[in-house]
Amino acid sequence: MFSLLPWRRKEAKVPVRTEAEERFWYPLARIREEFDRLLDRVFSRWPELAEEGLAWGGLDLSETDKEYVVRVDAPGFEPEEFDLQLSGNRLVIRGEKKAEQKKQAKGKAVEEVTYRCLHRTLTLPNAIDANRVEAKYHNGVLEIRIGKHPEASGRKVPVKSS
Structure with a gap:
């Protein structure tokens, strides 16, 4: 029987990054992590901000x-x-x-x-x-x-x- 679910494929293809790719993506990954932290801080205060009247x-x-x-x-x-x-x-x-x-x-x-x-x-x-x-x-x-x-x-x- 065939399945369309990707994790049930018979062949496993795992993407492998080289060291050069890691060096290229590292600054962007740090920016993304910092942005995620910023969003977490803002949205963790969302009920408080709404109570203060910043949400109309x-x-x-x-x-x-x-x-x-x-x-x-x-x-x-x-x-x-x-x-x-x-x-x-x-x-x-x-x-x-x-x-x-x-x-x-x-x-x-x-x-x-x-x-x-x-x-x-x-x-x-x-x-x-x-x-x-x-x-x-x-x-x-x-x-x-x-x-x-x-x-x-x-x-x-x-x-x-x-």
Whole structure:
């Protein structure tokens, strides 16, 4: 019976490197090992980095007949830590949180400062009503409702036969 699996071949061909090849590949192997160590250090801290706010949450933009609704995942903030600016049809969302924590254990004092920053800019259609904007923050989700101009909703045009 024949098998397509390479390790079950009847003939074993093992690649052999010469000393010249080893000398050629040695610097590249060291670079790869160093790069692997760097990636290990970065990704071993990934949950910590996400907690610090370096990973931006999701954003959802939807539309109804009367308004645009923007929902931003931003857990861990307080409503007063957001700064929303609407200029023309551009919405700028900023959030900033700074927390200090002091610990004392076994005669050592540890002071930890964490800082989270969110920044998003959205360009909305021109048909927005800047006087009808409302923002709420609940359960880690910032919801912004921006009203449309009444004439932006359009109207149905009947088609007549000639």
